[in-house]
Amino acid sequence: MTATVMQASAADNKRPFDGKDAKLVLAHLLVAFTALLLGGVAGVLQGLVRGGMIELPSEIGYYQILTAHGVLMALIFTTFFIIGFLYAGVSKTMGGKLLGVVSRMGWAGYVLMTVGTILGTIMILANEATVLYTFYAPLKANPFFYIALVFVVVGSWISGYGIFTQYRYWRRTHKGSVSPLFGFMAVATMLVWQIATIGVAITVLFQFIPWSFGWVEKINIMISRTLFWYFGHPLVYFWLMPAYMCWYICIPKIIGGKIFSDSMARLSFVLFILFSIPVGFHHQLMEPGIAPVWKYIQVVLTFMVVIPSLMTAFAMFATFEQTGRAKGARGLFGWLKTLPWGDVRFFAPFMGMLVFIPAGAGGIINASNQMNAMVHNTLWVTGHFHLTVATTVALTFFGVAYWLIPHVLGKQLTPRMNRLGIIQTIIWLIGMFFMSGSMHTVGLFGSPRRTAYTTYGDHPDAVFWMPYHVAMAIGGTILFIGVILMFCNMIALMRAPKGDEKTAAEFPIGETADAAEPTPKWIERWGVWVGVLVVLILFAYTVPFGDMLVNPAPGSKPWVTW
Amino acid sequence: MHIHRLEKIWLAIGVAMLFVFLGVIGVGAFAMGMQPPTGHHTIDPEKVSETYPFNNPGLEQVGENEYNAYMIAYAFGFKPAKMEVPLGAKVHFQVTSPDVVHGFQITGTTVNLMAVPGEVNHYTYTFDKPGEYLVLCNEYCGAGHEFMATTIIVK
Numbered sequence: 179m180t181a182t183v184m185q186a187s188a189a190d191n192k193r194p195f196d197g198k199d200a201k202l203v204l205a206h207l208l209v210a211f212t213a214l215l216l217g218g219v220a221g222v223l224q225g226l227v228r229g230g231m232i233e234l235p236s237e238i239g240y241y242q243i244l245t246a247h248g249v250l251m252a253l254i255f256t257t258f259f260i261i262g263f264l265y266a267g268v269s270k271t272m273g274g275k276l277l278g279v280v281s282r283m284g285w286a287g288y289v290l291m292t293v294g295t296i297l298g299t300i301m302i303l304a305n306e307a308t309v310l311y312t313f314y315a316p317l318k319a320n321p322f323f324y325i326a327l328v329f330v331v332v333g334s335w336i337s338g339y340g341i342f343t344q345y346r347y348w349r350r351t352h353k354g355s356v357s358p359l360f361g362f363m364a365v366a367t368m369l370v371w372q373i374a375t376i377g378v379a380i381t382v383l384f385q386f387i388p389w390s391f392g393w394v395e396k397i398n399i400m401i402s403r404t405l406f407w408y409f410g411h412p413l414v415y416f417w418l419m420p421a422y423m424c425w426y427i428c429i430p431k432i433i434g435g436k437i438f439s440d441s442m443a444r445l446s447f448v449l450f451i452l453f454s455i456p457v458g459f460h461h462q463l464m465e466p467g468i469a470p471v472w473k474y475i476q477v478v479l480t481f482m483v484v485i486p487s488l489m490t491a492f493a494m495f496a497t498f499e500q501t502g503r504a505k506g507a508r509g510l511f512g513w514l515k516t517l518p519w520g521d522v523r524f525f526a527p528f529m530g531m532l533v534f535i536p537a538g539a540g541g542i543i544n545a546s547n548q549m550n551a552m553v554h555n556t557l558w559v560t561g562h563f564h565l566t567v568a569t570t571v572a573l574t575f576f577g578v579a580y581w582l583i584p585h586v587l588g589k590q591l592t593p594r595m596n597r598l599g600i601i602q603t604i605i606w607l608i609g610m611f612f613m614s615g616s617m618h619t620v621g622l623f624g625s626p627r628r629t630a631y632t633t634y635g636d637h638p639d640a641v642f643w644m645p646y647h648v649a650m651a652i653g654g655t656i657l658f659i660g661v662i663l664m665f666c667n668m669i670a671l672m673r674a675p676k677g678d679e680k681t682a683a684e685f686p687i688g689e690t691a692d693a694a695e696p697t698p699k700w701i702e703r704w705g706v707w708v709g710v711l712v713v714l715i716l717f718a719y720t721v722p723f724g725d726m727l728v729n730p731a732p733g734s735k736p737w738v739t740w
Numbered sequence: 741m742h743i744h745r746l747e748k749i750w751l752a753i754g755v756a757m758l759f760v761f762l763g764v765i766g767v768g769a770f771a772m773g774m775q776p777p778t779g780h781h782t783i784d785p786e787k788v789s790e791t792y793p794f795n796n797p798g799l800e801q802v803g804e805n806e807y808n809a810y811m812i813a814y815a816f817g818f819k820p821a822k823m824e825v826p827l828g829a830k831v832h833f834q835v836t837s838p839d840v841v842h843g844f845q846i847t848g849t850t851v852n853l854m855a856v857p858g859e860v861n862h863y864t865y866t867f868d869k870p871g872e873y874l875v876l877c878n879e880y881c882g883a884g885h886e887f888m889a890t891t892i893i894v895k
């Protein structure tokens with residue numbers, strides 16, 4: 179059997195989703211969108227405070243809501259959505275339902291992560307953990323904040339094992355065939371997550387928890403920061419890869435086309451695994467304690483992700499053009515007109531893709547070694563990741579929700595919901611244009627991120643920033659309307675009318691183009707890829723990290739400065 | 741495995757540009773001395789104010805219009821609280837923290853470093869324009885973070 183045969187057929191896409199698995203998927207999406215709503219409340223307040231338009235009541239601190247925003251958006255919204263989406267696709271493409279044990283692992287992971295989320299949120303609301311979502315030592319939160327993080331991470335590990343288990347079962351029962359593309363990519367994404375979280379797990383378990391309980395007196399700051407950023411950059415690929423899955427697998431089907439090349443899609447994911455991890459120093463370029471040559475080496479490794487990114491861009495536009503031409507489009511750009519602009523399942527992720535072009539360009543600046551000094555810890559950086567994660571990734575996830583929720587429930591995506599979805603996307607784009615645009619600009623002028631309202635004693639530089647902060651607040655308010663609409667849309671999708679075989683929303687899984695060759699088997703040699711990755715990690719980290727361990731700087735006592 | 745001809749061209753151009761770009765950054769950093777801030781020079785954070793040179797923060801002349809500036813970033817301020825630098829001076833900043841992590845950013849310049857307890861960070865900058873420069877902390881350090889600023893007067 180060849181790879182092409184194994185891809186789901188059109189009939190599979192319409193087949194009703196397993197009822198038990200639907201509950202698991204929806205449970206994840208509910209937490210994700212609740213986190214988005216609460217995070218959105220925090221976000222709009224931050225914008226209004228920094229714009230000088232409101233003051234928070236004295237019981238709530240700016241940095242307290244900023245911690246809530248970072249945790250709920252960057253960690254909770256993303257992780258819950260991703261796991262829900264991956265489980266849905268794994269169930270759909272690898273057997274039509276989850277194995278009993280896999281379903282149990284999914285629920286176990288879900289419960290652990292939810293408990294962790296609630297515990298963490300309580301700690302933040304109690305002002306016991308105003309350390310921001312990066313919790314840099316030696317700021318010391320209540321130990322239960324770190325324990326909450328352990329719950330979230332361990333829960334996500336168990337969910338990851340569930341995906342690996344279903345994948346292994348599928349391959350055992352389909353000897354000789356190449357796995358479905360969705361399954362392959364889900365495994366790749368979870369592999370990045372498992373390997374990346376080792377860093378944060380080590381620092382939390384062996385440094386933060388004993389130190390915050392007072393069992394050890396001091397913590398080594400550079401070691402904890404290096405372990406954190408070993409995790410922090412692949413974290414962003416853990417967000418992006420599921421978005422790419424929608425682009426590679428679902429978008430071709432939605433626009434009525436074919437996946438351009440199954441093998442190139444897989445190869446790009448392998449390259450993302452290799453080049454997303456051994457690169458954490460590009461977040462530490464302005465720090466002491468790391469030799470310049472090692473910073474530069476990791477900068478070079480960072481830039482290797484350009485290769486799979488260019489492959490992804492090529493595959494997307496090749497699919498668009500091929501589909502358009504098959505529909506009879508002519509001229510250099512005639513195919514643009516044949517794209518389904520009025521279909522939110524396409525429109526929202528496509529806008530995410532477009533935004534990724536300036537977002538990626540900004541990322542190149544951030545990672546450029548000495549050039550980082552222009553933007554490090556300014557609002558530019560905040561503007562940057564509101565394009566990458568809060569637009570490219572978020573809009574893609576929203577686009578997925580419009581078919582995923584009705585599909586798992588056997589319901590319809592009605593024209594009215596579709597229209598609301600388009601409106602939601604446009605609101606998001608307008609809000610983000612103002613918010614992220616002014617963050618980028620004022621960041622270049624030097625306005626710092628993570629800083630409550632201040633004019634630094636009316637210093638002329640800071641006074642000059644204020645109009646941009648006002649624009650940022652206006653953009654943030656528009657975005658907040660977008661968040662509320664998205665939450666309402668999610669509820670409405672759950673209550674949509676039932677569909678039958680023809681009208682129910684489908685799970686769009688693309689087929690590979692006829693001309694694409696069968697996928698080579700070596701692409702699924704995970705052992706080889708992990709081996710290469712380990713070599714790269716050892717190369718990038720052994721000397722500089724070894725130096726931190728062998729010649730450690732004096733440690734720090736805990737500090738509670740809020 | 742088949743790669744489309746246009747994709748090969750696209751990737752070749754992309755990779756070529758990438759290596760030119762990395763070359764430019766590398767030459768800038770290593771041949772022209774435009775390094776990011778650095779230094780592996782440790783200090784006990786609890787003894788910063790007793791340890792040379794931070795027992796006497798401020799400017800120290802080391803050459804003709806060339807200075808070392810020893811600065812402490814603490815929650816929530818900088819030592820020395822006010823500093824004057826002669827116009828055109830080349831200043832070698834050395835920055836550390838006795839408590840939590842802070843930032844040390846001078847707006848309108850390329851001075852932007854992390855003050856990490858236990859380590860001393862280094863960066864050199866030449867002040868070619870007169871004025872009152874804003875120095876601010878750009879890493880969250882606690883409830884008073886937004887008040888953590890000072891100025892450097894260049895004249």
Ligand code: HEM
Pocket residue numbers: 217218219221222224225228244245247248251252255256310311312560563564567568572626627628629630653654655657658661
């Ligand atoms: C209603 C929509 C949103 C608004 C109004 C908003 C607003 C803001 C503002 C004003 C800041 C900067 C605060 C500062 O540095 O002082 C911020 C930070 C941040 N935002 Fe958003 N945001 C929104 C949505 C999102 C989404 C969807 C995500 C991610 C999925 C996200 C992730 C983050 C992160 C990670 C930070 C950094 C937190 C930190 O520095 O510790 N935001 N947001």
Ligand SMILES: [Cu+2]
Pocket residue numbers: 410411414460461
């Ligand atoms: Cu990164």
Ligand SMILES: [Cu+2]
Pocket residue numbers: 842843877878879880881882885886888
């Ligand atoms: Cu600060």
